[in-house]
Amino acid sequence: MRLIGLAAVLVLVLIAAHATQRSIASAASDGKSVFNTNCATCHQENGMGSPGVFPPLAGNGDVTAKDPTKIIGIVLHGLNTQITVNGKEYNGGMPPWKGTLSNADIAAVLTYVRSSWGNSAPAVTEKMVSAVK
Numbered sequence: 001m002r003l004i005g006l007a008a009v010l011v012l013v014l015i016a017a018h019a020t021q022r023s024i025a026s027a028a029s030d031g032k033s034v035f036n037t038n039c040a041t042c043h044q045e046n047g048m049g050s051p052g053v054f055p056p057l058a059g060n061g062d063v064t065a066k067d068p069t070k071i072i073g074i075v076l077h078g079l080n081t082q083i084t085v086n087g088k089e090y091n092g093g094m095p096p097w098k099g100t101l102s103n104a105d106i107a108a109v110l111t112y113v114r115s116s117w118g119n120s121a122p123a124v125t126e127k128m129v130s131a132v133k
Helices: 002-038 069-077 103-114 126-132
Strands: 083-085 087-090
Touching: 002 103, 069 103, 069 126, 103 126
Parallel strands: none
Antiparallel strands: 083 087
16 A cells, blocks of 8 residues: 555656646746847847847856846846956946836746756746845
8 A cells, every 4th residue: 555655646746847847848938938029139049149248148157157146136127337258248238127027027038048058057936036126
């Protein structure tokens, strides 16, 4: 009887893990749409940015930092100062997206950016965005 109970628990864990991965994939998919509509013009569809103007998102340590607070803040509040990424300086401004994009959109686009172009970082949640807001 215990073996059946253990098997049932294992099945539930696998279902929950699959649902979580599907949710992350869905957020990343929605995030791609948000990115292509709002971000790709400056940061390029391939995440490589524009030399000297808009920094790359691909291979950017701020984007893939364990704690996404800084990148959430940049998306919410914009950035109008020079920034150095991977030893190169960028002078283009970033508009604040707070008030234009929902917390769900910001979480989705950051989840997409943090998992695209060779980046590998955990998902960003609406709760994280709300906490920085």
